[in-house]
Amino acid sequence: MASRIETGSCFCGAIAAEMRGEPFWICYDHDDDCRRAIGSPLNVWIGYRPDQVRFTSGTPKSFSKTKGILRTFCRDCGTSISYRDEGLPDELYLTIGFLANPERFQPQAHAYWRMKLPWVALADDLPRLESYSRRRDPALGNPADR
Numbered sequence: 234m235a236s237r238i239e240t241g242s243c244f245c246g247a248i249a250a251e252m253r254g255e256p257f258w259i260c261y262d263h264d265d266d267c268r269r270a271i272g273s274p275l276n277v278w279i280g281y282r283p284d285q286v287r288f289t290s291g292t293p294k295s296f297s298k299t300k301g302i303l304r305t306f307c308r309d310c311g312t313s314i315s316y317r318d319e320g321l322p323d324e325l326y327l328t329i330g331f332l333a334n335p336e337r338f339q340p341q342a343h344a345y346w347r348m349k350l351p352w353v354a355l356a357d358d359l360p361r362l363e364s365y366s367r368r369r370d371p372a373l374g375n376p377a378d379r
């Protein structure tokens with residue numbers, strides 16, 4: 234059976250990527266850093282292993298405000314593309330907005346539910362986690378404390 238292939242691109246099209254295989258984790262995120270970085274009340278992150286993701290056009294620009302956290306975006310149109318965290322070394326997260334077929338990616342949980350905006354009403358039965366939905370390397374601490 235052929236491996237699942239998904240694609241993504243930024244708003245202007247300068248950056249494009251191809252993802253092979255199944256994402257290992259799909260999660261709503263209500264945290265305030267991502268809200269500001271992405272410009273949306275919440276995001277859905279699609280988690281892949283780094284070797285599943287290959288950029289087929291362009292190179293995203295990287296930005297790090299918090300030690301160990303690397304975000305990327307398109308330098309031309311500003312589309313948010315990815316999130317890496319040294320506390321999650323084998324995980325690469327793509328924004329739902331970057332994907333060509335976002336309807337195929339069903340979230341599995343809510344992360345940072347405690348930061349959810351009060352007027353965001355969601356009627357799903359997914360787990361509501363107060364903080365990270367992934368186990369980070371405890372030696373690195375929490376980015377919010379750095």
Ligand SMILES: [Zn+2]
Binds near residue numbers: 246248307311312
């Ligand atoms: Zn772009």
